[in-house]
Amino acid sequence: MANDMMNRQNNDMFDVMNDWFDLPKNFFNDTDFVNMMKSDIVENDKDYIVKIDMPGMKKDKIKINYSDGILSVSGSRESLKNLDKKDDSVIHQERQEGHISRSFRLPNIVANKIHAKYDDGVLTITLPKQTADSNDSSIQID
Template sequence: MANDMMNRHNDLFDAMNDWFDLPRKFFDDNEVAKLMQSDVVENDKEYVIKVDMPGMDKDKIHLNYNNGILSVSGSRKSFKDMSKDNSIIHRERSEGHISRSFRLPNVVASDIHAKYDNGVLTITLPKQQAGANDHSIQID
């Protein structure tokens, strides 16, 4: 019984915190960044990006590289693991669509490779070799 009272007390304060925190969450672009935490590494030959996307199905993740910008997006539908006889006490897992973009110039788009393993998306973007876009112009 005491535990029930504590939970009700916490639920009240959690609801108040969610309400007062709503304007910051609504306007804070970093909320998406928290959902899609990533590391970007660069060396002479390539960029390697690792993006945390736990709970996503591989077929619901989409990648696009255009004009030097890599876009990563994913969507997740509702969870069906709750039976009708149980009531939800606390829910943190969300459903919806998230996306993020990275500016990575001089990439060979046809050689981009991606792998999804244990909730981590790893994208390898090979760089163009120096001089690949250089064109000599002859003067008449």
């Protein structure tokens, strides 16, 4: 009943127009699933730290790759597939299943020293930067 009251108050022309103009954005962008991988990247003198929200993912379904200066992170999630009883039916579902991925350009990384940790739905990846010592390919002449 409270929702009916709110809907009556929101039926003015501007709300209808806003809904209409939002239609292409909402129709073509599945924002709920895309927003699952919100990311932060922090840089300091020694490394980059990438934090990615990946709620509901199992650790073994997350893949991380670093190649040619590109960090790629992907994951997949299954939704409500196995119901407890055959008579059960889903009456409302918002959690989605599928595969998502993101890539970030982070050059000059020591690839064999990358470290990742997944805790409480947040993936934290530490990418150590190359130093002058590790990047030095000059040869001394005796």
